[in-house]
Amino acid sequence: MPAQICYLIYESGMIKNKHMVTSVYAQQLELFQLFESANVISFQSKFTFIDLFAGIGGFRIPLQELGGICLGYSEIDKEAIKVYQNNFIRYANVEEAYLGDITNLNKLPFEIDLLVGGVPCQPWSIAGKLQGLDDPRGKLWIDVFRVVKANQPKAFIFENVKGLTEPRNRKSLEYILNNLTACGYVVKYQVLNSYDFGLPQDRDRIFIVGIRNNLEKCWAFTFPNSLDKQLKLYDVIAGIQHSNFAKKKFPPEILFFDGKIPGSRGRFQKIDELNDFFTFADIRDGHTTIHSWDLIETTLREKFICQTILRNRRKKIYGLKDGNPLEFEVLQALIPSLQMEEINTLVAKEILRLIESKGYEFINSKISSGINGISKIFLPHAEAIGTLTATGTRDFVATISIECKEPEAYKQTFIQEIYVKKNYKPLTAKDYARLQGFPETFKIAESESTAKHQFGNAVSVPVVYHLAKALLKIIFIG
Template structure:
């Protein structure tokens, strides 16, 4: 993004993480100035938005510099709740060597094993896994645990209070393994879950385990080279004996705004158009309705009688309901993908064709490479992709965590008989971008 770039109001809203209505209010209040192009469409000029921190970060990004980060040595990891591999692949691209990946779903496990035969994929219930053999042998533990309400009977807000939830199993793995760092990811709503008590309990447990929690941050995938508006809450915790001596820095945002055009066609994200693939189909009646919705539109663009018939009881409910009969826009990022592209409340219709998104279109929106194959039924493939962390977002986080480990390796060096970066060669071969060594010296600990 350059200072003279023009940006649509919708894309500006996506970057800012606010609604289009909020941007309209800003324009009305003089906070930003809209202009009108030859097609009578409003736009903004980036140079006039530099006072907004999100835009300033894009203008002054160090994305390319951070792309050059490589590990000082082989750093190991274990991932829990691995799913179809979005987080695991991103961390792998950043240079981490997975010692174990656990996943309960058989189709997701098959996907992981098909694409990465060398990965140690353990299928089964996490409750049955003994992590003690890995004690002191793993640098990083990661996992995206499902959000569940905790018991507060004892009101101690500690480790035992979470028993019976999958977060307890993640915490148990941390307790048994004692990694130097662990990272958890979840939905943004975790911050407000159960009136905020869930996140407070999580913070308390992390402290009880002997880790310093970096202030959690919600990262917007659209800022990290992903053509999607997905938001993920990231929690990173550093072991007490290490935390005072290192300085974790969150990843730089990307200087580009990616859209569905970037996902579906040859360009900076992909070197070819999206491959043809299987996908859901609309019933004839629904297809007839969706044909009436313009690009970027929704149920509000339908004739009123058709809208009432299609929406049924939802027509009279409050709220925008903008996910219903929603057709995406080619020049905007996708709405957050769900586990199915044709659910009535969260429609994801192709921008220019009247059909749901295909499997490979889904995968590209999540920035999976085209050769990453998904196993199982059609619905299983959509579910794996829809539940994943976008690969490019995971990769950006992985690079930030790798920089942290490079600092840790300076203050806590470990002897190794391996050839430098030996285990990193598959990543070099696949992506061909890791040439130099980027490592900042350790600085006093900070949450910034």
């Protein structure tokens, strides 16, 4: 039974014990081990909330689980509204206001305890061209300030991309924090990662929390700690192999060229282990990087030419660009006895291309584009997939795992057993939903691409659950 129905039944008096209501939904989430029934708390007096920039309800699901009653929601995306209403509104006659566009909101006709919302994040993302407060979507924060000041909720939670915390956006973040503080709140922020709250997704988001400064314990709030339990991809994504391979440790001189550990390695790239994913790109290197010359027939000489270009293309002596086209004369100096015919062959094989008056560069020069439509393939036992986005990714998941004890053989085993045999699959919208912590009962958009877009835009359900749980204890329990 969906949790939303449970709350309506509770309100009608058919269920007298509210703990029965809150436990039903927790049981639905046991598949992901995100929330255990013992951890679900009910507050003596149910709290109310408004769902701003509601999307498809990533905030609403955990807040209702914690006993919240939604008094109204604001959203302008028609497709998102359809999904939101299909999951939360159309079960019965619910006395709940559709608030429309936040730009038209001011004082609401009812008091609220909590204001939440995922304020549009594109102004601080690379995809959104980093225009910040100069972007019309960035200016929506001004509407947020107005609604907060006019309604004075006990607290608020706002979510945005991690990019808002980066040095180039420092003034924008300070502007937001200062204005929220001026509305009469003690304001704190922190970047939280979905992986730390039970999801196998590497997703960093900033959460801005405010508590009205006339409340007794307004300074007492602290952000929740990471959970002890983490899942792997095979725990969430259906149709892929479960495996428990013991990982072998390697010294840096074996794993890295010249033994130098790259400074750009991410959280899930261990410095003494082989990666649990393979990146398809001609501009990086390593035991888990797949190059175009690995996937088509090339000679050892051709591979050597490509590797030489790869290792020299970023050197400042050839230009200031992060990856410079190299002239034929430069290549001749780097590669003994190089002939133009050899370069022309690599151009014909669509590995290199000539940039007029600049030189030769790799065709597959963007990690986001990958090779042959593939950016990354994650193994089933990977700890986390990359951040899901509204614009989509070219990430895939292998349907089988591989175990390889020697680094030099790891790539070839992957190519032969997974890539060549097509033992991998794209992520579905249902996979997106699970990776964001949405329950199995959630009704997604009919269009696969629309659903992916919506889940990529959504907030991770368990992150909000544990964050709101910590906040509500301060406000209502103390």
